Amino acid sequence: MSTLTFARSKIVGIECPDENTFLAHGILDDYIYALELDVEVKLPDFELSSVQGRWKRYTTPECPKAIAKLQNAVGLRIPEKDFARKIRRVVGKEGCTHFANLLLECCDGIMQAAAYGGWKDLEEKKAAPEKEGYLKRKFESVPGLEDSCMVYARMGK
Amino acid sequence: MVLSYTRNKYATITDLEDGSLLVRATLEDSFFACTVEIEVKVPDLEITSIWGEIKRAFNEECQEAIPLLQEAAGLRIGSGINKTISDLVGGSEGCPKLADLILECIDEVVLRFTLPTIKETQSIDEQERIKGTREMLRQNPGLLGSCIAFAEDSPLLKGLELEK
Numbered sequence: 001m002s003t004l005t006f007a008r009s010k011i012v013g014i015e016c017p018d019e020n021t022f023l024a025h026g027i028l029d030d031y032i033y034a035l036e037l038d039v040e041v042k043l044p045d046f047e048l049s050s051v052q053g054r055w056k057r058y059t060t061p062e063c064p065k066a067i068a069k070l071q072n073a074v075g076l077r078i079p080e081k082d083f084a085r086k087i088r089r090v091v092g093k094e095g096c097t098h099f100a101n102l103l104l105e106c107c108d109g110i111m112q113a114a115a116y117g118g119w120k121d122l123e124e125k126k127a128a129p130e131k132e133g134y135l136k137r138k139f140e141s142v143p144g145l146e147d148s149c150m151v152y153a154r155m156g157k
Numbered sequence: 158m159v160l161s162y163t164r165n166k167y168a169t170i171t172d173l174e175d176g177s178l179l180v181r182a183t184l185e186d187s188f189f190a191c192t193v194e195i196e197v198k199v200p201d202l203e204i205t206s207i208w209g210e211i212k213r214a215f216n217e218e219c220q221e222a223i224p225l226l227q228e229a230a231g232l233r234i235g236s237g238i239n240k241t242i243s244d245l246v247g248g249s250e251g252c253p254k255l256a257d258l259i260l261e262c263i264d265e266v267v268l269r270f271t272l273p274t275i276k277e278t279q280s281i282d283e284q285e286r287i288k289g290t291r292e293m294l295r296q297n298p299g300l301l302g303s304c305i306a307f308a309e310d311s312p313l314l315k316g317l318e319l320e321k
Contacts, residue, residue: 003171004169004170005170005178005269006169006170006265007167007168008167008168008261008264008268009165009167010166010167011163011165011166012162012163014160014162014163015159015161016161017158031268032271059306060286060290061287062305062306063306066306092304093302093303094308095304096304096305105164109162109164109186112164116162116188116215117162119215147249148249148253150251150252151221153250154218
């Protein structure tokens with residue numbers, strides 16, 4: 001019988017308490033590490049206004065010190081150039097790579113919610129427009145969406 | 158308050174009978190569902206095969222990105238692979254979600270090989286555990302500077318001589 005030799009789960013849930021705020025709660029749990037994050041992002045700049053983390057399982061007595069380094073991310077804006085690289089450096093390398101990994105997961109989820117959440121609401125109200133028209137409007141309000149992949153790069157031209 | 162978005166990403170590794178690894182990463186979120194599976198030869202860590210499917214996407218055109226997965230076949234997991242995958246599969250000319258799942262698989266492989274050493278050190282008392290962590294660093298000097306625990310001024314590294 002084949003058994004698993006490693007497994008990791010990451011779960012992110014996002015709430016939108018008002019039209020200018022996203023709240024993400026993320027969990028990472030694997031055979032070695034377990035950690036949690038609460039992230040608040042403010043629109044229209046998608047700026048990280050609060051990041052709080054907790055360890056559930058770690059490997060060295062130094063790992064808890066990484067929690068303080070989460071504050072290095074506060075003030076950064078998700079659409080800014082090299083955002084992921086900055087997070088990997090100021091939260092990951094200076095703190096913990098697993099917290100950086102989960103934080104990027106939460107931020108990516110927030111951008112997905114910003115891009116497509118409106119569509120879900122419109123569909124529920126049976127008022128959804130053509131997808132292309134919806135997306136073109138989103139290209140104006142969600143920075144970086146327009147050239148984020150091959151399909152959107154083509155659509156934006 | 159109800160959720161406006163949810164994401165579940167999980168990755169697993171199974172050791173195959175011939176010693177190679179089967180790594181599977183799946184992403185299921187409110188708007189997208191996708192799986193990538195790679196087979197990795199051990200010990201050279203070459204990606205010998207890759208397969209993937211997009212089960213659900215906001216845009217039907219996303220399916221056009223599936224052939225890009227083959228760019229990862231033949232690559233070896235090691236220094237520089239993350240950038241190579243991002244360049245070949247992700248970015249504005251590709252699909253960042255597929256690239257991300259390949260990177261997730263790669264991360265899993267690295268952690269899978271780290272696990273036995275960590276498991277060994279966790280079963281002993283704290284001083285022995287620190288000794289074990291130092292030994293792990295001695296064997297993997299590439300970890301130096303990778304996080305706060307392995308920073309140059311970390312107490313864990315005090316007096317530790319590493320081959321550069």
